[in-house]
Amino acid sequence: MTPPTLPQPLRRAGRRRTLLGAALAVALTASLAACSSDGSPAPSSGTASAAGPVTLEFWTWSLKGSDPAAKAIVDKYHQLNPNVTVKLSEVGGTTETASKLLAADQAGDTPDVVQIEYRGLPALVVAGAAKDITADVAGVKANVDANIWAQTTFNNQVYGVPQDIGPMVLTYRKDLFDKFGVQVPTTWEEYAKAAEQIHKKDPDAYIASFAANQLEFFAAHAAQAGAQWWSTDGSAWKVGIGSEASLKTADFWQDLVQRDLVKVEPLLTPEWNAQVNNGKILSWAAAAWAPSVIYSVAPDTAGKWESAPLPQWTKGQAAVPFLGGSTYLVPAKSKHAKEAAAFAAWLGASDEGSKLLLGLDLFPGANAGRQATLTHEPPKLMPQQKDFYQVTDQVIKNTTIPVTWGPNVNVAQTAFGDALNKAALDKSSFRAVYQATQQAVVADLQKSGYTVTQ
Structure with a gap:
């Protein structure tokens, strides 16, 4: 399959976000052919060239010091690079990590490698807190597919090494789908019909929960329908949260909520966990990491689940976005930026490092790790689904x-989540929430000095 050309989201605006009279967003388009293996430099060994002992502080939530798999990764890198010590510092999710990094950047005392979700990277690039590591990763560029590098590449400059990716799938209770005679939906229209069947068979059961605070999911769902919540248009930003294609998805979910065919419930609450354990929430449209999350809260249901490709808006149109996933960035003020970039390139993009990431229950972004999944045991949630990784690949x-x-x-996120949850509970307009979010995002971009086109 010949991959398409993907747009790049933004250019680096430096340390000042507001430059009055200047358009800070540019239309950025990079050819994926330029990221192919043809003419690519020879892959780097990932070995750092430290003149003396160096300690790298690594902010991460995936690699926990108490996890034997994480220790094995760090020990292996120490073996390959005796002069480099990697110190793991456990941090929270993207919001907490980004705030801490910006504070550290202002203080001039940053860590050396930071794990951040893809969605959090653009703001850090704009703030000047992330280093351009294009030259540092040139040797491993061919080890990761271009549609994955695209998540960390802005204006043809690379600001992060992909760690893991989130190919979107539908993880569902196969035993209960079979019991209720429900076919696995391949389109969202079929999904709505399946929701009707499930709720009719068991009034206490729902095909899924409606978690209004999952901004990434709703953005991905809108992208499937042809909307882009952020994009570039010439020298300006364009916001499509309130576009008709996006509002179509708002109407879809409002219909299911109003007919009580999905359960209005945030993910991973005690109530959600109990309903999943009791077979009252029967699926989760998320990414390939969903089985490990479900297993963590409902281990006794293992063997009853399977995953299938995500439903589509148009039958036979097999195209979805990634959902979630993280990257390793090097802070602009890292005192050991060269060694940090070498470690990030080894861990995320080398054959050895990406295979080791499998031990963390991640879906590696690099080709070697992806290939290794094909012979890897399926997730603990569905040990019987031997083709799980073939499906996700x-x-x-x-x-x-x-x-x-x-x-x-x-x-x-601030404008969307609480308002959409309130609309779901009040049965008020989802469209109004999307449109209000559009207005808030546009106003903020304009206030920050960006040109915005509608």
Whole structure:
């Protein structure tokens, strides 16, 4: 399959976000052919060339010091690089990590490698807190597919090494789908019909929960329908949260909520966990990491689940975005930036490092790690589904819809989540929430000095 050309989301605006009279967003388009193996430099060994002993502080939530798999990764790197010591510092999710990094950047005392979700990277690039590591990763560029590098590449400059990816799938209770005579939906229309069947068979059961605070999911769902919540248009940003294609997805979920065919419940609450354990929430449209999350809260249901490709808006249109996943960035003020970039390149993009990431229950972004999944045991949640990784690998090959994240995702999150949850409970307009979020995001971009076109 010839991959399409993907748009790049933003250019680096330096340390000042507001430059009055200047358009800070540019239309960025990079050819995936330039990221192919043809003419690529020879892969780097990933070995750092430290003149003396160096300690790298690594902020991460995936590699926990108490995890034997994480220790094995760090020990291996120490073996390959005796002069480099990697010190793991456990941090929270992207919001907490980004705030801490910006504070550290202002203080001039940053760590050396930071794990951040893809959606959080643009704002850090705009703030000048992330280093351009294009030259540092040139040797491993061919080790990761271009549609994955696209998540960390802005204006043809690389600001992060992909750690893991989230090919979107539908993870569902196969035993209960079979019991209720429900076919696995391949389109969202079929999904709505399946929701009707399930709720009719068991009034206490739902095909899924409606978690209004999952901004990434709703952005991905809108992208499937042809909307881009952020994109570039010439020298300006364009916001499509309130576009008709996006509002179509708002109407879809409002219909299911109003007919009580999905359960209005945030993910991973005690109530959600209990309903999953009791067979009252029967599926989760998320990414390939969903089985490990479900297993963590409902281990006794293992063997009853399977995963299938995500439903589509148009039957036979096998194209979905990635959902979630993280990257390793090097802070602009790292005191050991060269060694940090070498470690990030080894861990995320080398054959050895990406295979070791499998031990963390991640879906590696690099080709070697992806290939290793094909012979890997399926997730503990579905030990009987031997083709789990074949299914997800095919999804990756069909992941041709890019999701561009703008520099003010946090504004959208604040405007969107609580308002959509209130609308779901009050049965008020979802469209109004999307349109209000659009207005808030546009106003913030304009206030920050960006040109915005509608």
